[in-house]
Amino acid sequence: MSARIIDGKAIAEKVRGEVKEGVSAFQSTHGRVPGLDVILVGEHAPSVVYTRNKEKAALEVGIRGRLHRMPEATTQAELLAMVAALSADESVDGILIQLPLPKHIDERTVLLAIPPEKDVDGFHPINVGRLSTGQDALVPCTPLGSLRLLDEAGVNLKGANAIVIGRSNIVGKPMAQLLLSRDATVTIAHSRTSNLAGLCATMDVVIAAVGRAEMVKADWIKPGAAVIDVGINRIELADGKSRLVGDVAFAECKEVAGAITPVPGGVGPMTIAILLQNTLMAAKARARVSA
Numbered sequence: 438m439s440a441r442i443i444d445g446k447a448i449a450e451k452v453r454g455e456v457k458e459g460v461s462a463f464q465s466t467h468g469r470v471p472g473l474d475v476i477l478v479g480e481h482a483p484s485v486v487y488t489r490n491k492e493k494a495a496l497e498v499g500i501r502g503r504l505h506r507m508p509e510a511t512t513q514a515e516l517l518a519m520v521a522a523l524s525a526d527e528s529v530d531g532i533l534i535q536l537p538l539p540k541h542i543d544e545r546t547v548l549l550a551i552p553p554e555k556d557v558d559g560f561h562p563i564n565v566g567r568l569s570t571g572q573d574a575l576v577p578c579t580p581l582g583s584l585r586l587l588d589e590a591g592v593n594l595k596g597a598n599a600i601v602i603g604r605s606n607i608v609g610k611p612m613a614q615l616l617l618s619r620d621a622t623v624t625i626a627h628s629r630t631s632n633l634a635g636l637c638a639t640m641d642v643v644i645a646a647v648g649r650a651e652m653v654k655a656d657w658i659k660p661g662a663a664v665i666d667v668g669i670n671r672i673e674l675a676d677g678k679s680r681l682v683g684d685v686a687f688a689e690c691k692e693v694a695g696a697i698t699p700v701p702g703g704v705g706p707m708t709i710a711i712l713l714q715n716t717l718m719a720a721k722a723r724a725r726v727s728a
């Protein structure tokens with residue numbers, strides 16, 4: 438039987454609608470709208486597109502979105518000064534520094550300079566620690582969006598066996614923490630995991646966050662399992678064109694899985710929607726503290 442396709446575009450639209458309502462309620466109570474400030478250093482072409490999309494998405498839900506473009510030659514001290522200015526600005530609820538940064542800037546140092554309460558990407562060690570100790574935290578957008586997709590698909594996580602393939606700080610590790618917080622039994626797999634295919638085939642939930650085109654095959658999937666494909670890979674076609682595929686061989690896996698996300702149109706649209714949700718959450722938390 439063919440799997441239910443989890444429609445990330447529609448669910449992201451629903452999240453944006455919720456945020457829009459939340460922003461208007463926030464404005465009625467506090468007399469201002471939440472503010473999201475995105476910093477882009479340099480001209481990395483995909484980052485230019487991503488940051489413009491983030492600013493535009495913010496404006497569409499009523500958040501004050503602002504993109505700060507800094508030249509490639511920006512020094513670390515200049516970037517830190519920008520972060521300090523935004524940190525001190527009361528109208529700013531979320532600060533996002535688009536990665537990757539130019540090589541002469543130390544990413545860790547700069548990310549540490551963002552106050553945890555404005556860290557809408559959820560990368561600050563304080564937020565990482567809060568998530569892993571079960572406290573309220575700003576959580577990285579892509580794994581939080583993936584969790585929402587599982588919830589919207591009605592997947593029962595309590596007691597489920599879940600595998601997260603990939604152990605990055607941005608996706609794999611926070612995803613594992615989120616699943617754990619929902620009472621799943623979680624396995625984290627990575628490039629050194631042995632018998633990954635066999636292990637995967639015993640799992641009720643599979644999250645693929647690797648960056649390898651169509652690595653997860655149909656015989657890796659337990660019949661009826663829920664499959665979330667975080668991967669985004671561009672593959673060249675015979676006619677010289679290219680197309681996007683995930684880490685999961687979608688056409689064959691959808692014949693075995695119970696529910697599955699497509700690429701594109703699965704996890705991808707969720708990331709920006711959750712960024713907006715995180716910005717609203719940060720604004721509300723800051724308003725509570727200053728009340």
Ligand code: NAD
Nearest residue numbers: 579603604605608627628646647648667668669704705708
């Ligand atoms: P990463 O390169 O930081 O991490 C990849 C992980 O995969 C590593 O932990 C590595 O151990 C593991 N890995 C590599 N080869 C493996 C193998 N053969 N078997 C098992 N594990 C293996 O990547 P990332 O930032 O976590 O991103 C993963 C994928 O998700 C990429 O395709 C990326 O483009 C995509 N991504 C999508 C979104 C989105 O919005 N949809 C956001 C972030 C990342």
